[in-house]
Amino acid sequence: MSDDLTITRNLDARGLHCPMPIVKINKAIKEMNSGEIIKVQCTDPGSKRDFQSWCEKTGNKLLEMSEEDGVFVFIIKKT
């Protein structure tokens, strides 16, 4: 597998509330190829914990998580 860390997809889930960001990431990841990387933006404060749990349970890799001005950003690699 290549170590290419290029983000090939974006999911704007700003303004959406639980469970919508999780429903959306699940749909998005199904359209991706293994190894592809997606950037997700959320404003739901619950999303920080939700995305950690979602990645852990679905086996997809949470490469990076950050927060700026109330926007949570998750960089996720499809396994």
Add this chain to the structure above:
Amino acid sequence: MREEELNEKKKKMAMIVSSGTMDKLYSVMMLASAASSMDVEVHLFFTFWGLNALKKGGIDKAELPSNVGISTDMLKGRLKEVKIPTLSELLAMCKESGNVKIYACSSTMEIMNVKKEDLIPEVDEIAGAAAFTGIALDSNVSLFV
């Protein structure tokens, strides 16, 4: 891996949906849509007042209980304002995931005189307590709502 083997590996969540009020149905539908998006197989067994949610047009007619100090219309307005999907939209998402199975309780149908054709097409099976027990015994989580 064959589909059966994949399903064997999936975690399972079983819920009895006995309440038909809007607040309880939101809890069920939000949890089910999140869990189904996490590759969890969700089994929803609708019984007693919960069964009303499976009648055609029924789920969006659900109301809040009278003792909560806020009217159903007020809550619906607020939900719309913050862009929370309606109950029927959440149900559609659940079914779209392919991970949610919906059962209508056969005894409740008899008691409430509900016919199969009164139910929404999203219902997978009409089943009884033994079927739910079998599912619950194989599940990682069981909830009564």
